[in-house]
Amino acid sequence: MDLEKLRDALQKARIVFTERPVPHVNPATVSLVVKRNGYILSVTPTVYYYGAVVEIRPNRGPRICFHWNKDPAELVAVMDLLVQVRQLTARLRPRWATRQLALITGRGPGSPVLVFQPACARFGIIPRPPSFNQLHKWAAVKEYGLGTSPKIIARDLVQLYQQNTPNRSWRSVVDDWNCKYSASFGHELTLSASYIYAWNGMRFLLDGDDLAMDVWTPVSSAAFPEIARLLESVQTVLGKAANENHLHKQPSV
Numbered sequence: 001m002d003l004e005k006l007r008d009a010l011q012k013a014r015i016v017f018t019e020r021p022v023p024h025v026n027p028a029t030v031s032l033v034v035k036r037n038g039y040i041l042s043v044t045p046t047v048y049y050y051g052a053v054v055e056i057r058p059n060r061g062p063r064i065c066f067h068w069n070k071d072p073a074e075l076v077a078v079m080d081l082l083v084q085v086r087q088l089t090a091r092l093r094p095r096w097a098t099r100q101l102a103l104i105t106g107r108g109p110g111s112p113v114l115v116f117q118p119a120c121a122r123f124g125i126i127p128r129p130p131s132f133n134q135l136h137k138w139a140a141v142k143e144y145g146l147g148t149s150p151k152i153i154a155r156d157l158v159q160l161y162q163q164n165t166p167n168r169s170w171r172s173v174v175d176d177w178n179c180k181y182s183a184s185f186g187h188e189l190t191l192s193a194s195y196i197y198a199w200n201g202m203r204f205l206l207d208g209d210d211l212a213m214d215v216w217t218p219v220s221s222a223a224f225p226e227i228a229r230l231l232e233s234v235q236t237v238l239g240k241a242a243n244e245n246h247l248h249k250q251p252s253v
Contacts, residue, residue, distance in 0.1 A: 125142040
């Protein structure tokens with residue numbers, strides 16, 4: 001989309017913008033800059049088929065950059081909605097993604113991510129995978145059109161966030177296991193952002209209140225007895241945590 005078409009699209013949508021020369025570019029061109037509540041968006045035309053260069057700077061957020069070959073007015077509508085949802089879910093402390101239009105509500109796998117899907121011009125809430133770069137491979141659990149009320153999306157985000165928040169921290173689970181079992185095994189478990197790692201090719205994916213077993217390197221049959229003991233010990237610690245959470249939730253007499 002060339003400069004004139006970008007101008008026309010914004011003017012038809014009655015979106016106020018200014019023009020800013022782009023330095024050190026030949027041939028000379030300008031960026032169209034839109035200042036809205038909560039963010040500044042600039043669109044710079046290019047000659048390439050993958051579209052204009054878009055740069056978005058949310059208030060107190062990172063710079064978001066990508067290419068866009070559709071109506072820039074649609075981008076403004078998307079950002080307006082995302083900013084409103086972020087304000088409504090402030091207690092979740094949602095963070096901006098840096099290479100796509102998305103709000104991240106948690107740091108662990110399974111936490112809900114609100115992402116705009118340009119191919120179908122819809123929003124989706126997607127459980128965060130172990131690697132954020134794999135987000136496009138996961139199906140949305142809820143989808144919304146551009147005209148959806150931000151209050152509805154915010155309500156669903158809060159509900160899914162609460163469902164995914166563990167009743168007990170994984171750090172305390174790892175500390176309990178290390179205190180009780182590390183001497184007998186001669187090893188300790190270690191905690192990362194997405195996994196609990198063992199020493200024998202085993203790791204456990206953090207998934208809300210649950211763990212998912214993942215064998216990420218080949219394990220010989222000689223190590224099977226030790227793995228069985230490891231799984232049993234982890235299950236014991238998890239069972240203890242579940243019992244403690246159940247007791248905490250019992251109404252007082």
